[in-house]
Amino acid sequence: MTTNHKVYQALIVGSGFSGISMAISLKKRGIHSFVILEKEEDIGGTWRDNTYPGAQCDVPSALYSYSFEPFAGWKKKWSDQPQILEYLRFNVEKNGLKDHILYEKEFLSSLFIEKEGYWEVKTKQGDTFTARSLIMAVGQLHHPKIPTFKGKEVFKGNIWHSAKWNHDIDLKGKRVGVIGNAASAIQFIPKIVSQVEFLTVFQRSAKWLLPKKNTLYNDKDRHLHRKYPFMLYWSRHSNNAFNGVFYHLMGQNKFWKKFWQSVSMSHLKKTIKDPELLKKLTPDYPMGAVRVLLSDEYYPALAKENAEVNMEGISHFAEDGIITRSGNKILLDVVIYATGFESNPFLKDLDICGLNGISIKNAWKQSTETYLGMTTAGFPNFFMMFGPNTNLAHSSVLLMIESQAHYITECLTHLSRNRLKSMDVKPDFQKKFTLQVNKRMKKTAWVQVKESWYKDGDVIINNWPGKAKEYQKLTKTVDESAYTFCQ
Numbered sequence: 001m002t003t004n005h006k007v008y009q010a011l012i013v014g015s016g017f018s019g020i021s022m023a024i025s026l027k028k029r030g031i032h033s034f035v036i037l038e039k040e041e042d043i044g045g046t047w048r049d050n051t052y053p054g055a056q057c058d059v060p061s062a063l064y065s066y067s068f069e070p071f072a073g074w075k076k077k078w079s080d081q082p083q084i085l086e087y088l089r090f091n092v093e094k095n096g097l098k099d100h101i102l103y104e105k106e107f108l109s110s111l112f113i114e115k116e117g118y119w120e121v122k123t124k125q126g127d128t129f130t131a132r133s134l135i136m137a138v139g140q141l142h143h144p145k146i147p148t149f150k151g152k153e154v155f156k157g158n159i160w161h162s163a164k165w166n167h168d169i170d171l172k173g174k175r176v177g178v179i180g181n182a183a184s185a186i187q188f189i190p191k192i193v194s195q196v197e198f199l200t201v202f203q204r205s206a207k208w209l210l211p212k213k214n215t216l217y218n219d220k221d222r223h224l225h226r227k228y229p230f231m232l233y234w235s236r237h238s239n240n241a242f243n244g245v246f247y248h249l250m251g252q253n254k255f256w257k258k259f260w261q262s263v264s265m266s267h268l269k270k271t272i273k274d275p276e277l278l279k280k281l282t283p284d285y286p287m288g289a290v291r292v293l294l295s296d297e298y299y300p301a302l303a304k305e306n307a308e309v310n311m312e313g314i315s316h317f318a319e320d321g322i323i324t325r326s327g328n329k330i331l332l333d334v335v336i337y338a339t340g341f342e343s344n345p346f347l348k349d350l351d352i353c354g355l356n357g358i359s360i361k362n363a364w365k366q367s368t369e370t371y372l373g374m375t376t377a378g379f380p381n382f383f384m385m386f387g388p389n390t391n392l393a394h395s396s397v398l399l400m401i402e403s404q405a406h407y408i409t410e411c412l413t414h415l416s417r418n419r420l421k422s423m424d425v426k427p428d429f430q431k432k433f434t435l436q437v438n439k440r441m442k443k444t445a446w447v448q449v450k451e452s453w454y455k456d457g458d459v460i461i462n463n464w465p466g467k468a469k470e471y472q473k474l475t476k477t478v479d480e481s482a483y484t485f486c487q
Contacts, residue, residue, distance in 0.1 A: 006130070008034050008035050009034055009412060010026060010134075011035055011119065012034060013107045013121075013135070013137060014037075014038070014136070014138045015036050015043035015044065016043070016044060016047065016088075016139055017045065017401055018385035018404070019038075019045075020088055020092060020097065021066065021401050021402055022385060022404075022405045023036060023097050024091065024097070024405070025405035026409055027096070027097075029409050031412060031416075037105040037107055037123065038101055038102065038104075038105065039105065039124075040103065041103050041104060042103070043092060043101065046141055047088065048085060049142065049163055050162070050165075051165050051167070052165040052187070052188045053191035054080075054190060054191040055081035055184075055188070056076075056078055057081075058183065058212075059395070059396045060078055060235070060239045061076070061079040061084075062074070062077075062232055062236040063240055063395070063396045063398075063399075064396050065087065066402065067236070068402075069094075070233065071087055072226040074217055074222075075216065076216055077214055077215045077217070078294075105123045105127060106124040107124075108123050111353045112353065112382070114355060117380075117381070117421030118131060119133070119382070121134065132381055133383065133408075133411075133415075134352075134381065134383070135384075135408060136350075136352075136382075136383070136385065136387075138350075140341070140343045140346070141343060142341065143341055143343075144163045144340075144342070145161075145339045145341050149314055149317055151316040151317035153317075154317060155318070155319060155335065156320065157320070157333045157335065158333070159336075160336060161339070162184040171195045171196050171334060173196070173197050174197060174333040175197050175200075175332050175334070176196045176199050176332065176336065177321070177334070178202065179336070179337050179338060180202070180337065181201055182293065183293060184338045185201070185338035186209070187295070189201065189301050189302075190297035190300070193301045193306065197306065198306045198307075198308075199304075199307045199308070200307075200310050201309050201310065203280065203310065203311050205283070205284070206280065206283040207291075208260075208287045208290075208293065209264060209293045209298060210263060210264055210292060210293070211296055240399075240468075243394050244467060249287055249288035250393055251445065252443060252445070257286065257445075260287055260288075264287065264292075267299070272299055272302070272303055273303075280309045280311055281299070281309065285448060285449050288444075289445045289446055289448045290446075290452045291452075291453075312328060313325035313326075320332070344453075344461055346387060346388050346461075347384070352379070354379035354382065355378045355424075358378055360379065363376065363378055367434070368388050368456070368461055369430050369434040370387060370389070371433050371482060373387045373388050374387060380424040380486070381424075383404075385401060385404045389460075389461065389464055389465075390464055391464065392463070393446075393454070393463050395467075399472070400471055403471055403475040404475065407478065410478045414480070420485050422485070422486045423483040423484070424483060424486075425483055429479075437465055440465035441465055443465075444465060446460050
């Protein structure tokens with residue numbers, strides 16, 4: 001237990017892509033008085049936690065990497081989890097961040113001390129830290145979503161969530177049930193289907209899926225990338241340009257929607273010949289309304305004789321399996337949740353108190369309002385990365401993260417240069433930004449489905465309604481008129 005009397009210029013919570021990007025940005029601007037609190041024994045966030053078979057990024061590596069740190073050593077066009085984690089470790093080492101990271105320090109609470117103009121942060125381990133600014137870089141996808149089913153406690157088999165994969169259990173010869181069919185499921189199902197005796201996928205609705213066409217990079221490719229760095233930049237920019245076209249899926253462009261739906265259906269029909277299975281795997285909602293998935297292996301896995309897709313719905317668990325709503329019993333030895341994450345409410349279960357001791361939970365009780373998805377009124381010197389309405393559903397979120405790291409660094413530099421105690425976004429700027437975002441959301445495909453992880457009730461709370469380039473422009477400089485400054 002430590003009471004640290006040093007007042008840091010910044011305290012960063014989380015050491016995933018956001019936290020590391022933030023730390024690098026600070027160091028590049030000459031800000032060295034900061035610390036990163038990491039709750040685990042290693043960095044990496046979601047790329048540390050998700051170790052399920054086949055875990056892989058669904059954004060090409062040339063784009064799912066920092067613009068300032070292109071990497072010539074990628075083994076695949078779409079990289080696997082272990083190498084992405086190694087890339088993050090490489091960035092920590094290269095930028096001298098090791099001494100700034102404190103491991104096994106899990107955030108417990110924070111309180112803004114208005115008189116002093118700093119944040120007091122406590123950890124679950126009993127430590128206390130003080131910092132002029134508090135930067136939450138905890139991401140959106142780190143609380144596994146566990147559905148509530150009757151009788152789950154009586155099930156005598158093994159059960160886990162894909163984000164907490166049980167590597168001690170050998171699936172060979174076992175009857176396995178997978179609940180869910182989204183991003184994680186389509187990656188690990190092809191890896192386990194040949195091991196198990198029988199695989200049942202409990203599917204609520206079909207997903208739009210496009211071919212991934214992943215390619216391996218050989219030694220010659222990597223040599224060329226090192227010798228001619230412009231090739232990596234070209235790959236990055238070409239992927240970004242392609243995603244700019246893909247962006248139109250999220251809106252109401254009928255041409256592109258029809259085009260990509262035809263590509264998806266062609267991909268499906270090429271593999272799935274059974275009419276009943278084909279019907280189960282055909283979405284009944286507009287493409288782009290929920291996350292579009294990428295895989296070359298998922299459909300072939302479901303076409304195997306020892307796999308089935310069950311759409312009867314789950315009634316309850318039994319000792320030896322699952323009872324569907326149709327009354328059928330599916331005998332199972334293992335159940336794996338592929339049910340995603342609790343992304344809402346933002347900053348889930350975190351005790352953060354701003355001016356007059358108001359908690360962020362109460363401040364957002366009526367609606368989650370922010371300015372640029374990074375600041376919120378009543379919480380001076382408080383910043384969020386990958387916060388509300390900053391997720392990209394069509395491209396690399398690192399484009400947004402780098403913009404946020406730049407913007408926050410500009411804010412801290414302004415405070416330091418002008419010897420200001422604090423800055424707090426004005427409520428009218430925050431309200432205007434939130435209203436504009438919500439108005440634009442009504443024209444997107446995301447409103448056309450009742451439920452998705454993008455939504456909190458009827459409000460699209462996760463996604464950015466425009467392209468990354470628009471957000472980059474908005475965050476290039478700090479509009480000082482949007483903030484109240486205190487000396």
